Amino acid sequence: MELANTLSQDGESRGGVLAHLERLETQVSRSRKKMEEPQSAQAEESALGTRIHELRRLRDKLRAEVKQHQASVKASTTNVEPDQTLEITEQESLKRKWENVKAILQAYRFTGISGKLTSRGVCVCISTAFEGNLLDSYFVDLVMRKPLQIHHHSIPVFIPLEEISAKYLQTNIQHFLFTLCEYLNAYSGRKYQADRLQSDFEAFLAGPLQRNSLCNLLSFTYKAEPEGQSFPFCARLLYKDLTTTLPTDVTVTYQGKRKYCTFCSHD
């Protein structure tokens, strides 16, 4: 550019050849640029073109992948349902089995003696019944220790629990439970019969039914016919054997005089 400056300072005399050369030079550089521009443009163009191609290719590739994925998902959902139902049925069957076992454990009480393990031992349940009627249940909570102990229980106080445990608890647990079972079933049975007599035969009873805690002595006055002029009889039932539900002695009197003799039914 100094050349241009010197030329302009010098005036027109030098402008001739140098200026001409300069002009030529700039012309050449311009034309070179112009020549290059389309080239670079071309290069750019071709670069862009290749880029476009690449991007198109990528796009197609991704589109294909998406389609494939969708197709595979569709395929997998149709495949997954049978798998899941398999799992569900397994779960259900396990649950059913568990409930079945639980129900069996619960149903054990119908055998008369059942139990459940506790943190300190076992809780035994004695379910009483009489003539097909399920009656009260009684519990004995045992502590597994030497000596075996009763932690707490729901046996009525008039059942001789202390006697029975003194005899059998330490030596023969089975016998202990069976004896207790005997006493409780007999008591339940007698109580049930006394309750039914009071409720179902109210019309026949001429007065209240006298009974005691063990229901082993019943005393009542009854008429053979609920209405009418039949005479009242006094009945007295004694159950000397606490393990049975049938009386051992029965006395029926009429106006103080024995109408029927007592009979004893010992084994």
Place this chain on the structure above:
Amino acid sequence: MRREPAGDVVRAKQMDETVSEFFRRTILKIPLTEMMTILKTWNFLSENQLQTVNFRQRKESLVQDLVLLCEENRASLNDAALLDIIYTQFHRHQKVWDVFQMSKGPGEDTDLFDMEQFKSSFKKILKRALKNVTVSFRDAEENAVWIRIAWGTQYRKPNQYKPAYVVYYSQTPYAFTSSSQLKSNLPLLGQALTIASKHHQIVKMDLRSRYLDSLKAIVFKQYNQIFETHNSTTPLQERSLGLDINMDSRIIHENKTEKERVQRVTQEIFGDYPQPRLEFAQYKLETKFKSDLNGGILAEREEPLRCLVKFSSPHLLEALKSLAPAGIADAPLSPLLTCIPNKGMNYFKIRDK
């Protein structure tokens, strides 16, 4: 206009003044809110008769009307005694109850307890010993009897205003008696009970409370009635520790393990069931002084110290149960405190062994 046979009117007016007064004072005791219920339980005055009475008038006048009705019905001393029993049954907490334990000889025959036999035997024994005594019975529940005894002496009629009560459950060795002020008659009462119920011996237990039902639960061992079964719908889970689960997570319980231990120990000793209700526990100590410090005046004392420690509470056992969880006492509590329901005692004498 009702026609009354003349004889009845005369007889009605002949009701003993003392009986009439006894009726008046017994009915006067009954609170107005309970009047109808108690009279209906008594079942002596009929529905029609009760309807003729104005229950909204002043109590004094109401009582007068009722006494007149009783006179019309020719009520006897026994009827009045029965009303007194019913009042006491409704207000059993007003009396303090003792417990007696009876025992039989070994190898006795099956107990064929006859309630009528028991009643007549009991009455006979008392009447043979004391000419002047009023004995009345009222059956309760399935197998129990309430006995009311008004004591007199050889020369004095029975005092109806200081009766003793006995509650007895057939074929059990326990009898509950209201502490009678006339202590001299206690041996006779014991004897009558023992013989009539076909036992050999009777012993007073060291157990006393106002709450008859709690005493019954203790001696019949009915206070712990929770049992684990497969049938229970709610499993016996470990109790949440009273530490609120929703509590702020920024709060840390430093002594959580100790709290858990205390809760566990308390639950083992006292269980999950409601405790029977007692008002006090009394410890009579006759022990020598024990001290960690050497010397001191009391340490040299040879004779045992005598003192009385009494714990009182509206609900003693629940209070004891809450001591350790509240941080007031160490867990486990002294066995002297925790043995109360098991041993059936709330009076203790402690001596050096």
